[in-house]
Amino acid sequence: VDHISITIKYAKLLDASRFKSSLLERQAKVIQDDLKLAQRVQRNFMPLQPPIIPNFTIDYRYIPMFQVGGDYFDFKVIPENGKTNLGVLITDASGHGVGAAFITSLMKMAFDSPDVFEVIGEPDKVLSLINDKILDKTAGNFITALYAYIDAKHDNLRVSCAGHNPMFIIRKTGVEEIHPKGRILGFLDKIDFEVYETKIEPGDIVFLYTDGLI
Numbered sequence: 137v138d139h140i141s142i143t144i145k146y147a148k149l150l151d152a153s154r155f156k157s158s159l160l161e162r163q164a165k166v167i168q169d170d171l172k173l174a175q176r177v178q179r180n181f182m183p184l185q186p187p188i189i190p191n192f193t194i195d196y197r198y199i200p201m202f203q204v205g206g207d208y209f210d211f212k213v214i215p216e217n218g219k220t221n222l223g224v225l226i227t228d229a230s231g232h233g234v235g236a237a238f239i240t241s242l243m244k245m246a247f248d249s250p251d252v253f254e255v256i257g258e259p260d261k262v263l264s265l266i267n268d269k270i271l272d273k274t275a276g277n278f279i280t281a282l283y284a285y286i287d288a289k290h291d292n293l294r295v296s297c298a299g300h301n302p303m304f305i306i307r308k309t310g311v312e313e314i315h316p317k318g319r320i321l322g323f324l325d326k327i328d329f330e331v332y333e334t335k336i337e338p339g340d341i342v343f344l345y346t347d348g349l350i
Contacts, residue, residue, distance in 0.1 A: 189220045206236040219288040227281040228346040259283045259296030260329040267321045274322040296329040306341040
């Protein structure tokens with residue numbers, strides 16, 4: 137009797153273990169499917185190719201460490217007085233996964249909004265408006281950002297930063313680091329962003345990146 141009861145007990149434990157394993161596998165598949173969906177959604181928010189602008193060569197590399205990362209970037213091409221100006225936004229949200237994809241969607245909607253486009257040539261106002269739109273909507277995640285605007289008519293570069301990594305201009309005469317003052321996005325209201333202005337010359341390389349590169 138004892139031998140039979142022990143056999144039954146182990147059989148029940150084995151069935152429970154198999155059921156638990158099957159349940160975990162199904163849950164893992166649901167998570168993977170969600171991550172793949174979030175990855176597709178996030179990639180759809182990214183530019184499909186660099187913009188083509190006279191007298192500029194533009195390129196980028198986006199290689200997330202995980203299926204869904206917290207990085208986001210976008211371009212705005214603005215024809216003006218026979219020249220083509222360029223706005224570049226690069227951001228990095230803390231965290232990964234579905235939450236990061238949600239924050240990416242917030243940044244995309246904010247950057248594409250008509251009122252942001254109205255001030256597209258003023259980096260401090262662009263970041264301030266984006267901050268207003270995502271304030272208290274990031275579920276505790278913080279977002280760093282840098283926005284650069286190239287005025288092609290005057291060969292001028294204007295930059296504002298929200299706690300992001302510095303950008304660099306690689307010139308024939310050396311490397312210029314640009315890191316205007318500004319707080320991270322999504323936490324505080326009425327943030328002041330410093331604006332840095334400099335000239336750009338033929339042959340200069342303007343380099344922006346997120347901390348994943350470091």
